[in-house]
Amino acid sequence: MEHPIRLYNTRTRCVEPFVPTDGTRVRMYVCGMTVYDLCHIGHARAMITFDVVYRYLVHRGYEVVYVRNHTDVDDKIIARAQEAGEPALELSNRFIDALHEDLAGLGLRPPTHEPKVSDHIPQIIALVEDILARGHGYVVGGDVFFAVESFPWYGQLSGRSLEDARVGDRIAVDDRKRHPADFALWKAAQPGEPWWDSPWGKGRPGWHIECSAMARHYLGDSFDIHGGGADLVFPHHENEIAQSEAATGVRPFVRVWMHNGMVTLAEQKMSKSLGNIVRIRDILREIPGEALKLLYLEAHYRSPVPYSSEGLVNALGGLDRLYQAREAAAHAAAQSTGARSAGDVARDLGGPVQDLHDIALAFEDRFHAAMDEDLNTSEAIGLTFELVRAVNRVAGAKGAGRALPVLAEAHACFETAAVCLGIGELAPGEFFEEMRTKRLRAMGIDRAEVEARVAERTAARLDRDWTRADAIRSDLDAKNIVVMDGPEGTTWRVRV
RNA sequence: GGCGACGUAGCCAAGAGGUCCAAGGCAGAGGUUUGCAAAACCUCGAUUCACCGGUUCGAAUCCGGUCGUCGCCUCCA
Numbered sequence: 001m002e003h004p005i006r007l008y009n010t011r012t013r014c015v016e017p018f019v020p021t022d023g024t025r026v027r028m029y030v031c032g033m034t035v036y037d038l039c040h041i042g043h044a045r046a047m048i049t050f051d052v053v054y055r056y057l058v059h060r061g062y063e064v065v066y067v068r069n070h071t072d073v074d075d076k077i078i079a080r081a082q083e084a085g086e087p088a089l090e091l092s093n094r095f096i097d098a099l100h101e102d103l104a105g106l107g108l109r110p111p112t113h114e115p116k117v118s119d120h121i122p123q124i125i126a127l128v129e130d131i132l133a134r135g136h137g138y139v140v141g142g143d144v145f146f147a148v149e150s151f152p153w154y155g156q157l158s159g160r161s162l163e164d165a166r167v168g169d170r171i172a173v174d175d176r177k178r179h180p181a182d183f184a185l186w187k188a189a190q191p192g193e194p195w196w197d198s199p200w201g202k203g204r205p206g207w208h209i210e211c212s213a214m215a216r217h218y219l220g221d222s223f224d225i226h227g228g229g230a231d232l233v234f235p236h237h238e239n240e241i242a243q244s245e246a247a248t249g250v251r252p253f254v255r256v257w258m259h260n261g262m263v264t265l266a267e268q269k270m271s272k273s274l275g276n277i278v279r280i281r282d283i284l285r286e287i288p289g290e291a292l293k294l295l296y297l298e299a300h301y302r303s304p305v306p307y308s309s310e311g312l313v314n315a316l317g318g319l320d321r322l323y324q325a326r327e328a329a330a331h332a333a334a335q336s337t338g339a340r341s342a343g344d345v346a347r348d349l350g351g352p353v354q355d356l357h358d359i360a361l362a363f364e365d366r367f368h369a370a371m372d373e374d375l376n377t378s379e380a381i382g383l384t385f386e387l388v389r390a391v392n393r394v395a396g397a398k399g400a401g402r403a404l405p406v407l408a409e410a411h412a413c414f415e416t417a418a419v420c421l422g423i424g425e426l427a428p429g430e431f432f433e434e435m436r437t438k439r440l441r442a443m444g445i446d447r448a449e450v451e452a453r454v455a456e457r458t459a460a461r462l463d464r465d466w467t468r469a470d471a472i473r474s475d476l477d478a479k480n481i482v483v484m485d486g487p488e489g490t491t492w493r494v495r496v
Numbered sequence: 497g498g499c500g501a502c503g504u505a506g507c508c509a510a511g512a513g514g515u516c517c518a519a520g521g522c523a524g525a526g527g528u529u530u531g532c533a534a535a536a537c538c539u540c541g542a543u544u545c546a547c548c549g550g551u552u553c554g555a556a557u558c559c560g561g562u563c564g565u566c567g568c569c570u571c572c573a
Contacts, residue, residue: 013500015512033573046573076571160499160569207571229573234499236572261501262567272572298509298521303502304566311508314522321521324535352537370510378510382520389537396529396536466531473533484534493534 005060005372007225008302010233010257011157015374018256020224025063027219028054029254031211031228031236032068032114035095036077039102039280041292041307042229042263042270048293048422049260049301050227051108056371056420066111067218069211070096073117073204078193088194089118102280106289107422113218117210121196124205124213127247128185128198136246140176142188142201148181151242157257158234183239185209208239212253216244226254230261230302231269261304270307278307286442288434290423291316297377297421316496318385319423320435325388326414327428328395332407342405353403356390360409363387364416377421384417384424432493439494443480450481450492457483458490 004017020026030050033043050068057064072092081088096116103110117124128144131137136150148154148162155161162181184206189195195202205213215223221244228237237257244253262269265276283292295315299305346357363383370379391410394403418424426434440447457472473483480495 031573034571040573042573044573049573074571158499158568163498230501231568231572234568235570260573262573264566269567269572273570294521295508300510303509306508308508311522314508318521321535373512376510379519382510385520392536393538461531464531470532477533482534485530485532486535 005057006374007256007258008374009255010259011252011254013159016256018224020062021222021255022224024061025065026057026225027065027223028057028067028225028227029211029215029219029223030066030068030111030226031232032070033099034071034074034076035092035099036074036080037095039099040270040277041280041283044102044106044280044292045263045296045305046227046229046260047103047108048106048296050258051422052297052301052375052377052420053225053227053258054109054111055422056375059416059420060368064112065219067113067115067215068111069214070099070114070116071207071210072096073194073210074207082192092116092118098281102284105284106280106293107425109422115214115218117205117214120210120214120217121205123217124209125186125196125198127209127213127216127243130247131185131243134246134249136242137185138178139200142186142203143176143184144186144200144206145177145182146185146239146243146246147178148183148242149179151246153245153251154181154242155238157241158238160234181235183208183235185243208236209243211236212240212244212247215240215253216248221248221250222253223255225256225258227258227260230259233257233259260301261299263307264304265307269304283312284438286438287312287316288319288431288438290426290431291319293421293423294319294381297423298381300378301375313496316435319431320496322384322388322424323426323428323431325391325395326411326424329391329407329411329414330428332395332400332404333411336404336408338405338408340405342409345403345405349399349403349406352390352393352397353406356394356403356410357406359387359390360406360413363413367413367416367420371420380417380421381423384414384421387413387417435496436494439496443494445479445481445494450476450479454483454490454492461485461490 004019006015007018008015030046033039054064054066072089077092078088081091084091128137131146132139132144137144137146162179186198186200186203187206189202189204193204195204215226226237241253245251264270265278268274268276270276270278291312295312296305298315342357346354366383367380370376370383387410391407394400395407414424453472453476457469460468460472476483476492481492482495483490483492
């Protein structure tokens, strides 16, 4: 690694060089979701953020073990299941399937492991036993609590002390707790709830412990990166640290804590309690998934990002532009014989061709420099669009045929961006088709009818009947269908 | 009340004290191109980085204060 990647660490509140413990092997755990409902665009942000972390680390030569859990044992799941009269694990499995569909629609890479809580009860019980053995927990009835006062570093991540926390201020405190901030490691089973046998009787894991246990099982007592949404810093991640470090005696549990910013709607955080939820699949019906990625990645992952349908459609426009340039570059790459070097061609042709060559040559280094600095995807995307413009300048000009080797270079740059960001990964034709299908659906337009009218217009144009051709054009235009006459015939698109 | 983040053009957004008198995208104006369009390309847009002080030869970038917005402290990505 010629120049280390630098990442912001929530624990130290600094951007610091990232050096994995184990050479080129990186171990990363990301909090997935509690699967009692469909994924919303806030989940999407976390998933997209860490998908990019994963992609980029792999791109830079690391071997990454990426674990993202499904929390399938939880109060809310149980409550939903009881309402629906469905076994809790069946319900959670349905939502895991839905999650996989949604994330595939966004073009996210699957993690190395996707453990479920229900499959790791023995590991959880073992972890709780270790915590008790080291004197950091206590049993009350069939419940087990973590004793925060026994762990001197409690608050290290969130930067709050036990005095500051004032946990009792806003919630009713269970008077069996020794300290208001103590939290459940294991909960005794209530009637009608799923349960597992344990040394403390029938029960189930508390919230937090599952991540400690599964991270330990797949990644060991100490690992490189732990990610999740910024709203998990406290109490979830704080409690994870306390449990894990208390159980193993190994510090630090996690070397780098990474947290993505929230998605806001109309200046407010999207959240379950506010009820302002937008689901991933509602978007995917009408917009290609990469548009959401572009919208998010245009901002830094730690900043809040405003969501709006206008913003999304905006991003779709940019994506479309990117794919058009990609298509031109891909076309050139396929045709380029490589008989002449890009450098020679650039020198001979000069002007925009030379400019494109220069941009392409510097692209990878500049792209890496941006991403190395705590994943500055905004700048990386800026660079990509500079490339788009440079490509269009060359590809759209007369004599583009002579510049093929240089356009082929640009094509390779687009590949780098696509692999690292997951944007522009589809074959351009595939993207245009997806966009057309989804936009037609969004606008309720019948495809066959459009194609018939376009054919009609083409016939009119062949007869040089401009009046009729223009009438059809404006007719279609009123329905947001834009007709384009190019050298290779007439195409059409749905206006975005 | 405690802890934290942020405030850059009409909108979104990047900017490791000087080589940035501020990337990129969208929207807008003019132009090239086109049967007419669309797309694409070219040109134009913050004398300025919420406000006020301070440090410095020099600050959007550092420090202090003011105002504003948001997040966490309760389930949350």
